[in-house]
Amino acid sequence: MLKTRLILAALVMSASLPAQTADTGTAHKAAATALLDPNNVGAAHLACPAYISAEAGASYPPGGGPAQVAGAGGRGAGGRGASGGGTGRGPATTPPRENWYAEGGQVFDNLYMLTTKANTAWAIKTSDGIILIDTLFGYAAQDEIVDGLKKVGLNPADIKYIVVSHAHGDHDGAVKFLQDTYKPRVILSPKDWELAAREPNPYTHDMDAVDGQKLTLGDTTITIYITPGHTGGTLSFLIPVRDHGVPHLAFEWGGTALGANTSKEMLQSYISNAGRMMDVAAGAGADILIGNHTEYNGALERLDRTKARKPGDPNPWLVGKPEVLRYLTVVQECAKSWLAIDEGRPWN
Numbered sequence: 001m002l003k004t005r006l007i008l009a010a011l012v013m014s015a016s017l018p019a020q021t022a023d024t025g026t027a028h029k030a031a032a033t034a035l036l037d038p039n040n041v042g043a044a045h046l047a048c049p050a051y052i053s054a055e056a057g058a059s060y061p062p063g064g065g066p067a068q069v070a071g072a073g074g075r076g077a078g079g080r081g082a083s084g085g086g087t088g089r090g091p092a093t094t095p096p097r098e099n100w101y102a103e104g105g106q107v108f109d110n111l112y113m114l115t116t117k118a119n120t121a122w123a124i125k126t127s128d129g130i131i132l133i134d135t136l137f138g139y140a141a142q143d144e145i146v147d148g149l150k151k152v153g154l155n156p157a158d159i160k161y162i163v164v165s166h167a168h169g170d171h172d173g174a175v176k177f178l179q180d181t182y183k184p185r186v187i188l189s190p191k192d193w194e195l196a197a198r199e200p201n202p203y204t205h206d207m208d209a210v211d212g213q214k215l216t217l218g219d220t221t222i223t224i225y226i227t228p229g230h231t232g233g234t235l236s237f238l239i240p241v242r243d244h245g246v247p248h249l250a251f252e253w254g255g256t257a258l259g260a261n262t263s264k265e266m267l268q269s270y271i272s273n274a275g276r277m278m279d280v281a282a283g284a285g286a287d288i289l290i291g292n293h294t295e296y297n298g299a300l301e302r303l304d305r306t307k308a309r310k311p312g313d314p315n316p317w318l319v320g321k322p323e324v325l326r327y328l329t330v331v332q333e334c335a336k337s338w339l340a341i342d343e344g345r346p347w348n
């Protein structure tokens with residue numbers, strides 16, 4: 001706790017912010033904006049109220065940046081609509097492959113990125129099979145999950161667990177197909193099982209996640225946290241990985257986007273859980289950020305850099321412990337900004 005506070009204090013000071021952020025939409029958004037960097041700029045884009053790139057004063061990663069998407073209205077439509085908003089497993093018809101297909105790949109000794117242009121699932125290789133975090137839209141399952149695993153030398157029949165960050169179609173769209181085909185155990189939070197059950201042709205209810213749950217498969221144990229905010233039961237994760245044999249710890253914040261329709265209760269939950277995860281991540285020593293939308297931290301470009309890595313080069317995913325806390329601080333400030341606006345304390 002103290003360590004977290006010290007690191008955060010250092011972050012705030014380095015950003016030349018007043019020690020106490022005024023509790024207004026403007027001030028919280030400014031606090032988030034002051035902390036933007038390539039490890040979090042896309043997350044802020046989806047979590048913060050409409051912001052204008054000119055005011056950010058940050059350099060955006062290639063292809064990223066707020067200017068490419070409309071403001072609050074656009075985010076409401078894009079962030080919520082595209083991720084299902086609890087309705088639909090994706091488009092009624094499969095979009096053209098060139099619109100979504102991306103090449104995945106290995107990022108750590110035991111962690112593989114299975115990804116479309118927009119969304120990422122993660123395969124954790126253990127001594128006793130695969131833990132799959134998220135599944136992408138259903139239409140991408142064959143190309144990205146099944147063939148994607150084969151391309152990196154893994155067998156989709158070895159998927160023993162699917163853990164779903166939250167029950168939106170861009171993350172759970174292929175659960176039913178994978179559940180029927182490979183018979184893995186499927187884990188969601190109780191609240192998001194409720195969300196999933198409301199879908200037409202839902203997948204079969206299996207295991208309920210528990211906050212702080214240790215999920216062990218073979219030689220690997222991941223930790224699952226229930227962190228409501230983006231949905232009523234969004235899951236976040238700590239995942240032990242190895243880089244050329246050296247152990248590190250990856251953190252995933254399982255639901256990021258917020259919008260004008262996010263309820264006050266959910267915003268408050270998001271804020272408190274982001275704070276809780278700062279302590280968890282700092283206590284555990286998480287030094288890697290992964291996400292389930294490529295935009296959050298320029299994941300496709302980062303994967304390209306990983307593939308181009310030469311012996312001795314640092315792993316582009318190893319961002320260091322302060323960056324994990326910084327990411328959570330940015331999205332938390334975004335949520336505080338929304339909450340201030342909700343409570344009638346907007347732009348002043």
Ligand SMILES: [Zn+2]
Binds near residue numbers: 083166230255
């Ligand atoms: Zn979502």
